[in-house]
Amino acid sequence: MPAHRHRRRRRAPAPSSLPRGPPLPATPDPRSVVHQILADYRQMAARHHAALKDHCDIEGVMDGEFDAYEETRRVTALEADEKLDTFIQLLTDAFGLPDDRPVTVLGADGVEFQVTPSRLDETARTAFTEGQCHALARAVAESTGWKTVVLADRECADEYDACGMGNAVADGLCICQLSHLAAVRPHDGYLVDADGAHDPQDVLGEGRFDIVPMSPALWKLIDTHPTWRDADMPVARSMVGPLLDSLGALPTCTPVKVAA
Incomplete structure (x- = not known):
């Protein structure tokens, strides 16, 4: 599996917390969600106008x-941006993503992919190996309970004056060494990503990567460092079923011992 460098958008600092309406139920009624969004938006718009x-x-x-x-405009714009993210998340949770048309998924280096949710076609496979592998690995783990691993370059690019990442390190690994994430199928140790299931011995045989278990510290590094794209979890979750269905029966391999 090739390495891919990921990019993520820098998030603006969150504005101070503001009063919210009553909490929505765990499985909200879509009509209630829309009405709550309308009420929240009107409250925000009135404050901004004043x-x-x-x-x-x-x-x-x-x-x-x-x-x-200009400072007031900046603060109100930041709040509006954060509110929009919240509104879209609420709508996605209530209605789900469309499965009859593509949505934009951001990949590495600002590349945009038009991916139809729940359709694991070539475009989706590319999007979830070139910028969103961490989202798919996490979604598979959520659904199955499988462990996740990262393919880590054995050397930091800093040795070649190419890293420049400073102290972006977790578990002894520099951010530049984190190349690709996958889930581990427990019965045979295969590494599962958007392209299917891969024998870990083949990966180790390349002599370039260690296979390292993901830890809370590594997840935090990926989630917060600007060189990694924000994980597109809604679309990633829609791909888990099709991905698992596509795997079929594969020969087992000798379980691989991941690096400590």
């Missing part, structure tokens, strides 16, 4: 300090 009007005269022309006005 905050910006404080910088304007009676005719709506800005008459205060420009820097203060």
